[in-house]
Amino acid sequence: METSTVPRTESARSKRSAIVAAAVDRFGSDGYEHTKWAAIADDVGIGQTALYHYFESKAHCLLTIMRLELTQSLARFQEVTGSIEDPAEALAQAVRSAYEASARDALQRRILQNHLDLLSTERPSEKEEQERLRSRALVRDIEKAWTDLIRRGVESGAFADRDVELSARMALALVVGVWRWYRPGGPHSLEEIGVLTSDAVLRVVT
Amino acid sequence: METSTVPRTESARSKRSAIVAAAVDRFGSDGYEHTKWAAIADDVGIGQTALYHYFESKAHCLLTIMRLELTQSLARFQEVTGSIEDPAEALAQAVRSAYEASARDALQRRILQNHLDLLSTERPSEKEEQERLRSRALVRDIEKAWTDLIRRGVESGAFADRDVELSARMALALVVGVWRWYRPGGPHSLEEIGVLTSDAVLRVVT
Numbered sequence: 001m002e003t004s005t006v007p008r009t010e011s012a013r014s015k016r017s018a019i020v021a022a023a024v025d026r027f028g029s030d031g032y033e034h035t036k037w038a039a040i041a042d043d044v045g046i047g048q049t050a051l052y053h054y055f056e057s058k059a060h061c062l063l064t065i066m067r068l069e070l071t072q073s074l075a076r077f078q079e080v081t082g083s084i085e086d087p088a089e090a091l092a093q094a095v096r097s098a099y100e101a102s103a104r105d106a107l108q109r110r111i112l113q114n115h116l117d118l119l120s121t122e123r124p125s126e127k128e129e130q131e132r133l134r135s136r137a138l139v140r141d142i143e144k145a146w147t148d149l150i151r152r153g154v155e156s157g158a159f160a161d162r163d164v165e166l167s168a169r170m171a172l173a174l175v176v177g178v179w180r181w182y183r184p185g186g187p188h189s190l191e192e193i194g195v196l197t198s199d200a201v202l203r204v205v206t
Numbered sequence: 207m208e209t210s211t212v213p214r215t216e217s218a219r220s221k222r223s224a225i226v227a228a229a230v231d232r233f234g235s236d237g238y239e240h241t242k243w244a245a246i247a248d249d250v251g252i253g254q255t256a257l258y259h260y261f262e263s264k265a266h267c268l269l270t271i272m273r274l275e276l277t278q279s280l281a282r283f284q285e286v287t288g289s290i291e292d293p294a295e296a297l298a299q300a301v302r303s304a305y306e307a308s309a310r311d312a313l314q315r316r317i318l319q320n321h322l323d324l325l326s327t328e329r330p331s332e333k334e335e336q337e338r339l340r341s342r343a344l345v346r347d348i349e350k351a352w353t354d355l356i357r358r359g360v361e362s363g364a365f366a367d368r369d370v371e372l373s374a375r376m377a378l379a380l381v382v383g384v385w386r387w388y389r390p391g392g393p394h395s396l397e398e399i400g401v402l403t404s405d406a407v408l409r410v411v412t
Contacts, residue, residue, distance in 0.1 A: 031327040116386065117320035121237040163402070166394065169387060170380055170406050177379025180322065188372065196369070200376050203409045 016054050018044045020068070021104065023061050028107030032062055032115065056127055062115060063123070063131035069112045070138035073098070077145050087153030091171070091205065092198040094149070098175050099194035103184050110179040146171055150205055159205040171201045222260050224250045226274070227310065229267050234313030238268055238321065262333055268321060269329070269337035275318045276344035279304070283351050293359030297377070297411065298404040300355070304381050305400035309390050316385040352377055356411055365411040377407045 022043040026035040037058045041051040055061040080097045084090035101109065119136050123129040146168040153159035159167075174197055182193065228249035232241040243264040247257040261267040286303045290296035307315065325342050329335040352374040359365035365373070380403055388399065 031323065033324075034327050114323035117237065118239075121240050163394075166399075166402060169383065170403070173379050173383025173386075174376055174410075177375065177383060180379075181375060188369075193372075196372060197376070200410045203412075204380075204406045206409075 015044070015046070015050075019046075019051065019054055019061070020065060024065060024104055024108050024111065027062065027065070027111050028104075032058070032111070037061075056125060059118075059123070060125070060128050060131065062111070063118065063128055063135065065108060066112045066115060066118070067131050067135045067138065069108050070135055070142065074138055074142050074145060077142065081145075081149055087149060087156055087158045088202060088206070090149055091153065092202060094146075095171070095175055095198035095201050096194040099178070099190040099197070101190055106179070106182060106184065106190070109176070110182075113176050113179045143168055143172065153205060162205075167205050170204050174201050174204065221250070221252070221256075225252075225257065225260055225267070226271060230271060230310055230314050230317065233268065233271070233317050234310075238264070238317070243267075262331060265324075265329070266331065266334045266337065268317070269324065269334055269341065271314060272318050272321060272324070273337050273341045273344065275314050276341055276348065280344055280348050280351060283348065287351075287355055293355060293362055293364045294408060294412070296355055297359065298408060300352075301377070301381055301404035301407050302400040305384070305396040305403070307396060312385070312388060312390065312396070315382070316388075319382050319385045349374055349378065359411060368411075373411050376410050380407050380410065 019040060022040050023035075026040055026043070035058070037051070038048055040061075041048050044051070055064065076097050077094050080093045081090040084093060098109075116139075119132055119139065123132050143165075147164050150159060150167050150171070151164045154161050154164060178193055178197065182190070188196075225246060228246050229241075232246055232249070241264070243257070244254055246267075247254050250257075261270065282303050283300050286299045287296040290299060304315075322345075325338055325345065329338050349371075353370050356365060356373050356377070357370045360367050360370060384399055384403065388396070394402075
């Protein structure tokens with residue numbers, strides 16, 4: 001039993017990743033509303049019945065993509081800031097790391113920003129609602145992580161003594177606002193944007 | 207002819223305003239996706255056929271609300287900044303004026319932010335597409351107006367010499383980011399948020 005289960009699970013996992021990747025590409029380029037759920041099955045080379053085995057609806061897939069992006073965003077923040085003592089340097093690196101993104105990562109981040117309002121109202125299905133609640137909890141965790149870092153900076157005297165929650169929201173607004181207008185091949189590279197945005201965030205908190 | 211046309215036009219205009227107000231309340235509190243188009247007809251006290259006389263679809267109404275908000279946003283910016291010589295003072299007042307908002311204005315601004323991705327892909331109907339294209343043009347005009355003011359500040363030496371388009375986008379990200387989390391009755395009044403955000407925007411550009 002064990003031996004036959006392992007490869008099956010691995011293959012299921014890789015198919016799920018392929019569906020998520022295809023959905024990110026479609027939602028990102030054609031728009032979520034314009035994307036036909038069946039087109040994603042075609043992209044991955046599976047039937048619609050198989051697709052429903054992984055995601056029960058287009059919205060379920062979108063909410064899963066959002067939850068994955070939020071999970072990665074929190075993990076990235078913790079990994080980058082965990083090892084840096086100086087709050088200003090930690091904040092600068094956290095901002096820069098938000099732009100270390102492949103073209104697909106950039107699409108995924110834009111999709112998250114464009115559909116955040118989905119998180120504010122209850123979903124009709126249990127699976128969608130589960131992803132929504134996980135995503136909401138992650139949004140709170142991310143806001144708390146940025147707030148805690150800024151509080152550490154205020155307490156050490158590195159940052160100005162202002163409302164730390166509001167400062168964290170301003171920092172996050174600067175960081176995520178980029179995904180609204182950024183398109184690959186524009187006048188600024190993501191690396192440049194990371195440097196300029198981290199400088200701006202530091203000016204906001206100091 | 208003339209005498210009979212005038213009141214009819216006025217009444218049509220006021221009904222249209224009533225529909226827009228009801229839609230802002232519904233989209234803002236229940237969410238756009240969850241709002242039944244028929245519920246808006248009920249709120250206004252008209253039949254669905256009469257409703258379709260004003261808006262051919264829920265999306266047409268949403269796009270009209272977005273275009274109205276963008277029109278007001280640009281007009282507000284021009285009115286506030288037009289009479290102030292000093293670029294820093296003009297920018298500060300432009301930011302503050304963005305938060306002079308009734309509860310319904312706040313909902314309307316949140317609705318705009320939550321659905322900006324609608325503007326990036328073509329609409330199926332002519333009336334929707336018309337509102338989308340007008341909205342896109344307004345977004346560009348708003349970005350240009352903020353960019354021009356920041357450029358004036360850089361040229362006069364009041365602001366630091368950085369990429370003015372990027373600075374304008376950062377300023378706008380700080381201003382509109384608030385509508386994502388602001389709810390009436392929270393810890394900060396809109397007036398306080400206006401003061402704190404205008405200070406932050408000035409730190410970003412100087």
